[in-house]
Amino acid sequence: MALQLMTERWSGKISVVSIGATKEELGTRTHTIRIGGEESLPCLFQEAPIPNKPAIAFEIWDIAPSDWLDELNKVYGNVLNDPLKWAEKCVKEFKAQSLCIKMQGAHPDFGNRSEKEEAALVKELLKRVSVPLIILGCGDDTKDNLLLPACSEAAKGERCLIGSAVGDNYKTITASALADGHSLIAESPIDINIAKQLNILISDMGLPLERIVINPTIGALGYGLEYAYSIMERARLAALSGDKTVASPFVCFVGQETWRVKEAKTDHPEQGIIWETLTSTALIQAGADLLVMRHPKAVEKIDKYIEELFNHK
Amino acid sequence: MQKYKVTFLPDNKTVEVAKDTTILSAGISCGIFINSACGGDGVCGRCKIILKEGNVATQISPALDLEEKKKNIYLACLTTVHSDLQVEIPQESRMDLNASLNDIFVKSEEVESKEAILSDSIFKHSPLATKMYLELPKPTLNDTSSDLDRLLQRIRKVQALPIMQTGLTNIRQLGELLRDSDWKVTVTLGKRNDTVEIVLIEPGDTSNKNFGLSFDIGTTTLSGQLIDLNTKKILGTKATYNKQASFGSDVITRIIYARQEEGLERLHAAVTESMNQMIKELCSEHNVDLNDVSYVVCTGNTTMIHLLLRVDPTYIRREPYVPTANFLPVVRAAEAEIKINPRGLLSCVPGVSSYVGGDTTSGVLSSGLYQEEALSILIDIGTNGEIALGNKDFLVACAASAGPAFEGSGVGCGMRASSGAIQKVKVGPQDFEVTLFTIADTKPRGICGSGYISLISQMLNAGVIDKNGKIKLENHKRVRNGPSGKEFIVVFKEGADASTDIVISEADIENLKRAKAAIYSATSILVKHMNFQLTDVKKIFIAGGFGTSLDIESAIKIGLLPDLERKRFIFIGNSALAGARQMLLSSDATIQAAEIARKITYFELSVDAGYMDEYMAALFFPHTDLKRFPSLKG
Known part of the structure; x- marks a missing residue:
């Protein structure tokens, strides 16, 4: 007798967020990345179709990072000083499907680059590469409130993903995303309640829930990964049970978390890559929809992993 | 032992204390009350003082920044006396307990709800x-x-x-x-x-002069009533802040304080002095001779009753949380230093456990919860909030530490529900103009609990604040940056009976949000724990010292109360005090109270794995899970 699998039927569905506007959509991107849309828990292919595979974005900075490990510096070498070349290298050499630019240099402690300079950089970047773009602020609330509106305007109509809105500072960035047609990253500190609250506050300002991506905040393998995993799982369960306020795709910043653990800093150069790869696989199984990564070798492995996992029937 | 003189400015009061006494203790011993929410642990940073002259020893505290240290500011609880001193107490560190006392005695009269008084008649008149x-x-x-x-x-x-x-x-x-x-x-x-x-x-014949007193000793508020035991008539009611607040704002810090040298004695004295002052005032206002008052019934949470009787409350706080006594024998009032007829008696309403005390028992008594047919709940919203669920067949209760915000304490412009307190507010949705209703229709002096509930709900409606309680209105004459963050001006000082504008700050809203979250989540967990749903609860009795009334709609709008059919809610005012009065007037009620106390099962929230999560989810207006408040849609 054939084995009959029990399948769960859920009433809720994760919303689909599109990043990047093509010419038809009055943007200049060559393609659009779609994330989300799940109707079941991660990787339960028998339960419901999973319309979109997890996507990967390469992390680049506006200034040369001073604390990146040699293993990464070796790869990017002299382009670290030039964000435009860095972006081109990722796209041309490593076949990046999207880029995530962090405006670290705007931070008052890291150069305090003006919002004008950063907006000009965004404009130029959009000319030089045609993949969908994620734009991150510098993390200083006051500065971000100047910086992000400028960058958002510079990328108007390109349907970028901009971030991050946090509980104490979400209004300015939400208004910008709303005005310039972008989607928004809502960041909460490994807390499902705050994630929900932030989504409600943002949607109260008029930005549809369907344009929000949750950054649940993660830890690397061995550094609280299981906390992130369980929060993501709980959020998914709530979303699938019909709670629209938490039915957003997840973005996970794997690169920044894994390349600072002590295991990545050993004499074994491969270890950082392994850490980034393993953390990513666990997060994909927790439901991550978009991974922001650093090392091309780790990206290559995860690309292959996604291919095998999601094409297996 | 070496002794030094400490002079407090601007009061110019001097006290002699031993070397190494803290400035906080020195202040208390001469009747200067310095703010101290943590009870002298050096954590809350509210007892800042300015050293004008003399030598002290102090400990490092993160509560003071460099600027403050340069200005010779110290924390009174961490700083000890090493020479004769002159110390100035800045306005923000002052705890003006005396002012509120006087104020009470001159102007205020707590108004009681009709339901509470009507229910007195169910017991046969047989005074104690x-x-x-x-x-x-x-x-x-x-x-x-x-x-x-x-x-x-x-x-x-x-x-x-x-x-x-x-x-x-x-x-x-x-x-x-x-x-x-x-x-x-x-x-x-x-x-x-x-x-x-x-x-x-x-x-001779003095039988027509037979009086008694009932008291509700709350963590924050102390209320008392003088009653003619022959006619059952309430002659007068008074309320004031509990002076113990200068030793810490919650029961835990007071229990810790009681362990200090003379701590228990000071806590005891703080409450009895206030009670005696209140008794004196009540009697003189109503021409009653103290000698004709021969019985006092006191209710309050377990810690308050321990402190009233000068019983060490230490073990209430230590695992497995056992009080010295729940049922206390009747004693002579003089033994507890309560000044009525020297041979008069004092009875305390029996409690249930360390954290569910006689106030819950008397609330269940006066609300009639114990004889309800349908599932009912009593929510007593105080500093130590108590929630009792049940009907004639069973009773279960839990305690939730909500803090004193709803009693008008620990919030910037908060005040007790007395004349001049803003108790209802309207905020215009376009112009943000504020319309006020004050108790006794006098010029506003501050905001009481029901006023805060109404204000927050109106600010949400008008879009002044977001669901997280942050002020989102910008560029308006009523919004400005104050000493503790953004604030909304409710009344400009020209329109107020106060020296400054009456405001609500983001910090106040945060305090009130935590208080409402504690009450809501405790209610929800208790109901869930008994395998019921909130919608199964047919009657909800709301007790507390908010004001003369509570707008249920506003309380639901901010997520303090569950979103149920409005007619299921009954506001019963100070139900603990009403219960104590019923006992004073009827020995049947006293017997019933003992039965209730024995019948209530105590439920410890802290052992419930879901409580913290419930609480976090409730830290939002009205709630993170909007589906729980279906009637508020749109």
């Missing part, structure tokens, strides 16, 4: 103290029974009473008193649980 005028047959050579026997026989002729006791003091003066008064005397009989005591014997 009765007066009996007796004319005794004179002894003759044929009738030589003793004076005491003669008195007891005469009493039993009027009323068949169980075992009677009388103190030696009474017996010592009995012979002369009977003869001097020509065998016409009035006896005061007081009930001591199952026995009756002859409390007092007076010459």
